[in-house]
Amino acid sequence: KNPLGMKDYKPEEMAVREKVFNLIKGVFKAHGAVAIETPVTELKATLTGKYGEDSKLIYDLADQGGEILALRYDLTVPFARFCAQHNIKNIKRYHIARVYRRDRPVMSKGRYREFYQCDIDIAGEYESMVPDAECIKIVSEILTKCELGEFKVKVNHRQILDGIFASCGVPEDLFRPICSAVDKLDKLPWEEVRKEMIQKGIAGECADLIGGYVENSGGKEIVQKLLSDEILCSNEMAVAGLKDMEKLFEYCEAMSVPPEHISFDVSLARGLDYYTGVIYEAVLVGKEVGSVAGGGRYDGLVGMFKKKNTQIPCVGISIGIERLFAIVAKNQEKEMRTTETEVFVCSVAPGKQDRKPMLLERLKIQSMLWEAGIKCDTIQRINPKILSQFQQCEAEKIPFAVVIGPDEVQNGQVKIRNIESQEETLCEREEAVGILKTMLGRLPV
């Protein structure tokens, strides 16, 4: 039995996963990103105080008379620890790995306790909002290539939210609690969020003022609308955030991000404590699968691991790949191949005394094909039926078979069979590699 909320992946699932991983890795590499890897565990102290109330979901290791460790909760905090520890001042890195959350698992909805994240982060001092725009470009490329249908990347800015709270009269110590109430707007109706805000200590009129702002969503015209709001623009943070958003739209345009992929959504809040600037969340339009990517700017996190509290600006995005898998797998019309086998080495049923020699001949041919870089397999039995061998080729979508019988062995020949067309070509054994390479569409050596 598997641990609760964790699962095994069978070959059919792994084939889809490998395809999606390669696609995402391809986009990351096209953007010049390097790979890094960190341990699956971190010192518990590294994780403490970074996740707000989600900290209760951290998986602890037993105290076996050493350090106090926990399984990583995301890849962002380990990345910040990595930058601080190795004194890295700028890097564009990706990291594809599993993270762990002791959450209530809902396997049917793809909510697991162990799941993959694919993160790309850009650390360093750069022209303001250019790395932020690149994150949107990357998400837009990946979701387009996965062919998931319509999607949008919702974008907001922590300073705009804080500016709204300030100009609506929320006391500063209530910014985070009110922010986390706003974060629930995509799941709860306004009335319930309003109630939560009042419970958290602000007046009903104040909540309604906030409500008026956070209902804004759309394209870059929303930036101009809010920039002409006098009350909001009396707040410096709000103005700084809106100026950032103006630049973000400009750079996204220069990077050819289709405008329909971006939505400035003032209600987007995101729970984690470490975000300081732009925040993102990608959703599929018309599908109830939750967000498929999320992230934001966290300029203070690296500094928390530095003795001198040196700040390293960072922005990043995390692709929620488990949800993508589920959708890509559903879209897959035909079942994908689980192996890449190109040639199956078969033998026709021989006389009783020839059986073992026939197996040995198959092994020799297989070895000749391996030597030539051809992916091949055979049945590791002495006397398989030829029909069942051909059936295995069809079931596993192996395109070619090399077939031998006592006559072929005698004459140093083999038959090459195209499984789909059932055409067979008789040739000398030493010609087989060249012919197969041509058939496989490769240049013979």
Added chain:
Amino acid sequence: KNPLGMKDYKPEEMAVREKVFNLIKGVFKAHGAVAIETPVTELKATLTGKYGEDSKLIYDLADQGGEILALRYDLTVPFARFCAQHNIKNIKRYHIARVYRRDRPVMSKGRYREFYQCDIDIAGEYESMVPDAECIKIVSEILTKCELGEFKVKVNHRQILDGIFASCGVPEDLFRPICSAVDKLDKLPWEEVRKEMIQKGIAGECADLIGGYVENSGGKEIVQKLLSDEILCSNEMAVAGLKDMEKLFEYCEAMSVPPEHISFDVSLARGLDYYTGVIYEAVLVGKEVGSVAGGGRYDGLVGMFKKKNTQIPCVGISIGIERLFAIVAKNQEKEMRTTETEVFVCSVAPGKQDRKPMLLERLKIQSMLWEAGIKCDTIQRINPKILSQFQQCEAEKIPFAVVIGPDEVQNGQVKIRNIESQEETLCEREEAVGILKTMLGRLPV
């Protein structure tokens, strides 16, 4: 700080690792293997009683009011659990993943608490010793392709060892303890191993008899030598094991495993409890790095997870990739590239008012190249110095640059620069993709 015995991997290390992983995965796929994945944790009960005295090295998770979990110790026990749980009767699968051991870490020797294993296992009823021979073939291919110098795969058979113990008069309940003493022969001199055997309860003469057998090592001639030993061959297990070894050599020959890659080594014992037949261990000749691969046949393990104790025969091999990394990295003459960036988009220093437009033009060109499937990057600053941009190309071994200045922007042109030869070609902006693809040795779209 990292947890004790665990480390971060930087881009330079990851480049070597990716290369070695791809090489190994390529061999596994050439042999028709499928991929599977299992959780990093297992129920503690799954791991209990499989590892003999190494069980004390298992990493436990904290009891947070749920199941009792531990981090996996190897990939073999999870694979057996996988086969039993999903009722899989035959599969050739590979699994590349990290395992965990609370061992005393010796980072300088590559002994970590978190490390990768690359396993391939063949489960199912097949012609005796054919899958076993394929394991040797795979190790031989991988170690040859990694260019590690001379190596050999030591091979022995649990039934031969047990036959030796029986015919030398060791009581059956001492087979495992005496076996684990023999296992130390590669690290300790015979005298100390002999002492341990006597301490464990056998007579000195009995130990010396065993000593006479286990000093045998060599090629297939050792099989014949032992088959003509009358005392040993009075034991059925020994004869069965030796007959297996005879077949193993025959199939390895058919698969073209070079004979110098195989060594029948009667002192090879391997500690783990679950092996039942052939056991393997690959070592580099003349290098003190310990074994770089190991494995064996474990026909009883899947049955331990089955209610009806149905047996599924299994044989497998595990590549100790951390040791390979260290050696491959050392062999690497030049430092490997950490990115795959093909083109760097540069701009020459413009007048003050042109700076931002120049950045925007760079972003547009970058986006045009991404669109065309070209891996590219640019400096995300308004006004980088052209010399430092070219230096970055050289440092990161980026082969081409696209260069723009105010004139090029004005005329809708770009310069394409070959970084090594410093040759520059002026062309229309829309021609750039085609020219770059030709220069990169690809067909233009």
